[in-house]
Structure formats: structure tokens, C-alpha cells
Amino acid sequence: MLYSKRLFGQRSHDLFDENGDWQAQEERLTQERGQSISEIHIVNGIEGVLEFSRRVEMPEVVGNSLVAENLEIPFDTLKKLILSDIKKERSLASGYVRVKN
DSSP: HHHHHHSSSGGGGGSSSSSSOOOHHHHHHHHHHHHHHHHHHHHHHHHHHHHHHHHHOOOOHHHHHHHHOOOOOOOOHHHHHOOOOOHHHHHHHHHHHHHOO
């Protein structure tokens, strides 16, 4: 799971090769993010994904990845995230809703 956290960090571009097609590398990173979120979801369900999002630098990207992998946040949970006092929860919800629409 440590490597997974790196996929959702501010410096994710550091995961790119120095040379090469940055667009292809961005696509690969997006796929790796989606696979990581899917694996967390399979093992720990949506609650596991929510917990994971609280421990990464960019929870909005976790929200993006949920949509990319066709994984749903239940409406009641989404509503709580949107109204949360916790910035990372609101950020997750924002990323999810932005890509979902």
C-alpha cells in the first residue's frame, strides 16, 4: 500500500521516466491509480477506499479513479463527504463528482 500512496501524491510526476512520451506515461499512471483503487476496493470495500483517501496528498485523484474504474460511492456516503468538515473528505467527493458529471 505504500507504493499506492505515492501514486496519489503531489509529486507523482517523479514517477515518470526522464525521457519519453509524457502523455503515454500519464496514461500509464492513470491506469496504475485505477488498478490500485480497484484492489483496495476488492479487499476493503468503499470504506477501505475512503480510509486510504484520508492518507494521501491528493484525495481528489482517488475520487477520479473511483469513477474511472466504475466504482460507486453510495449517495448517503457521498453526501456526508461533501458536507464534511474534513478537507480531504470534501476533496475526494469533489474529484468524484467532477469526473462523474
